[in-house]
Amino acid sequence: MSKKQNNFLFNFIAPVYGLFYNSQKKNYVKNIKVLRKYLNISEYKSIIDIGCGTGAMCAALNKEGIKVTGVDPATKMLNIGRKKEENKTIEFVECDTCEKLPFTDKTFDLSVASYVAHGLKPEQRITLYSEMSRLSKHYVIYYDYNEKRAWLTSVIEWFERGDYFNFIKNVKTELNENFELVQEIKLNKQASWYVCTPK
Numbered sequence: 201m202s203k204k205q206n207n208f209l210f211n212f213i214a215p216v217y218g219l220f221y222n223s224q225k226k227n228y229v230k231n232i233k234v235l236r237k238y239l240n241i242s243e244y245k246s247i248i249d250i251g252c253g254t255g256a257m258c259a260a261l262n263k264e265g266i267k268v269t270g271v272d273p274a275t276k277m278l279n280i281g282r283k284k285e286e287n288k289t290i291e292f293v294e295c296d297t298c299e300k301l302p303f304t305d306k307t308f309d310l311s312v313a314s315y316v317a318h319g320l321k322p323e324q325r326i327t328l329y330s331e332m333s334r335l336s337k338h339y340v341i342y343y344d345y346n347e348k349r350a351w352l353t354s355v356i357e358w359f360e361r362g363d364y365f366n367f368i369k370n371v372k373t374e375l376n377e378n379f380e381l382v383q384e385i386k387l388n389k390q391a392s393w394y395v396c397t398p399k
Contacts, residue, residue: 214276217254221280228260228314231343235393238385239339241266244309248335250328251297251316255281257343258290261312269308271295298324301331311336314343318367322374325367329378333398340379342394346371346386 235241242264249258252270254277261268269291272278278292295302298320311332317325332340345368367374371394375382379396386392 214254214274214280217277218280221254221256221284224254224256225259228257229263231387231391231393232260232264234387235341235385235395238383238393239341239395241310244338246308247310247312248301248303248308250301250311250313250332252281252292252314253277255284255287255290255292257312257314258292259284259286262287262290266310269293271297271301273297298327301335303335305334306337308335309337310339310341312341312343315345317342317344317371322366325374326378329375333379336398340396340398342375342396343391344371344394345390346384346392 232241241247241261244266246267246269247261249255249261249268249270252258252272253274255270258268258270258281267289270278270281271293273294273296275294278294281287281290282292293302297316313328313332317328320328329340347368372382372384375394375396378399380399381397383395384392385395
């Protein structure tokens, strides 16, 4: 799927994503508690959420007392996040997340991407890894699928035509090739936090 098609798709389905905002935020809050056992993100001052969609993860991170910037190419996704009263202190920026982002090196203490990497082509993932490393002073964090798969997820991902199947086969190898250290924190049968130290 081309970037233009992908952007059209996510703008088109933004209202549906908006319906799940509260349940997504609740899930992120729960899973950040697990992450906090290994990395206390509230000790850091700033974080960028790349591919933030409607801002549910941004809202959960904001509750940690950290300054949050969310970026996404889909205007309608961002508009849902911007309209939430709880997100008034979050900066939402519209930009292509598969290219160089409009921030200087080491602008943020941390960077995070939730369910973004698996949908990108391999060369786009390398760009994502590189950009997140460039922007982060301390850690790059991914919240995504692990090597387990659910049949329904497989069906949905097949329709989306992303690189999900290749990603879940190679995620650990790929991350280890692009980062100094990688720690996987399993959340459930199919999802993990990947905490990466930039090279």
